[in-house]
Structure formats: C-alpha cells, structure tokens
Amino acid sequence: MCDRYMMLTFFISMRLVNRNNCLASKQASKQASKQASKQASKQASKQASKQASKQASKQASKQAS
Secondary structure, three states: OHHHHHHHHHHHHHHHHHHHHHHHHHHHHHHHHHHHHHHHHHHHHHHHHHHHHHHHHHHHHHHHO
C-alpha cells in the first residue's frame, strides 16, 4: 500500500514538474519572439532612416547643381 502511494505521489509530482517546464518553455519562447520582433523593427526603422537620409542628400545635391 505504501509503495502504491509513493508511486502515485511520484507520478503526480513528475506530471506537475513537466507541466511547469512546459509553461516556462512557452513563456520563454513568447519572450524570445517578442524580443526578436522588437529587434527586427528597430533594425528596419534604422535602415529606412538611412535610406531616407541618402535620398534627401541626393535630392539636395541635385538641386544645388
């Protein structure tokens, strides 16, 4: 009887640990995705700003000549 109780307790605790690990993994994945998205957005914004600056510089040089 005691062995059954210990086995049951063991399986329940393992199940809870696995569930917690799964939740933590999902949370970490969501966080990483959010971070990557933010980084990509920043990079795209920087790139667009550079392009606009180059374009404006070209326009100004054309008008000057």
